[in-house]
Amino acid sequence: MQKAKEFAIDVQVPPGECEFTGGWLDRFKACHGIVCKIISIEANSVDSTSDDYQNWQVDETAIFFKALLDKTLEFSAKPCHSGKTNKKHLTELVCANMSGTEKMPLHVLGRSKNPRCFKHVKKLPVVYNANKKVWMTSIKFTEWVPNVDEQYMMKGRKITIIVDNCPAHPEVKNLTALTLVLPPNMTSVLQPMDQGII
Template structure:
């Protein structure tokens, strides 16, 4: 009732109770806003750690950054926990515009069939959909989701020509390959302990592609993202063109009402 009456018309300027930690709160709030602009993932323990560091710098030995303080700080500044999906928030619109204007000049001299794009994706092959039928009124709780994954590298041209996918698994010879030779598959099968793309596998794939284009007497341009596992090589028949780098984000605390995707 106190909160309701305090938010009635005419009482919009609610006085905040002083706690003696105003300087710590202000510094932590300023740091949080800066972290949001830099797309840094922020969680509760990180906020508490930064607040303790500010308190130490201010000589405030009584401040403990307790869970109670954290809850009050989040509520006071209208901060909630949310999921950040995609990468749109990490792309500068000016960079996008410059890149769009630049692409035609980069592709000059290449026919559409010789303009390729390649990217990797993770395939959680044992995962299931998050939606299911359930009895109305009953709790719709899910079980532990499978984290088993493989990596697929897909490459295609502007005209739709598809190169054999690069399939990266964990086992050198999976049990299902008992009577199958990997060379006979419609994919290029490779493996490592984490089933991730790395520089060695990518360089091997690139040199094989360069050899293939040389045999076909073709010179192509290949667009890639600027990932650490993509080495910058000088090839004879394949020109590598890296797009502006984009960082990957997962989840963070965000200011309620703001758009942080």
């Protein structure tokens, strides 16, 4: 804001024509795409000699559908309390090509095999599966990958999917249309799913 005031004086903007307030600064940042980011420590250990993969990405995220907000506006003198955070959640596996023009159907994991809310539902817009912990496991992942491989084999296409190397993403062998790439320490560089899509 101070620098903007100096520039205004240099280019002889008449006094009072521009006010360099906090609102002006917010609009300036929005206009020029300036955002506050968390500095990724993982990026320091990236191998810059690795190939630049340009195909598909896959990652999971949890949806805490019963969780309340953990922040609110309140007068400073008043106490601000809440009950325990509700940990009920679903997990969704998201997979798309690097440009976002093609997306696989969401793969959603819930707790119940046949939830009551699905009673009269004939078709879901997602692939639904269940396990007790409601997290992606290596078993569920190794069930998902061959299904995707078969779909793309039938389409006559070959794709590369970049997967982060967590224990829930083991190597899957005997694939025809898919190549799974699990590079270590590459999430911060190659994982657009972590950079805002999810």
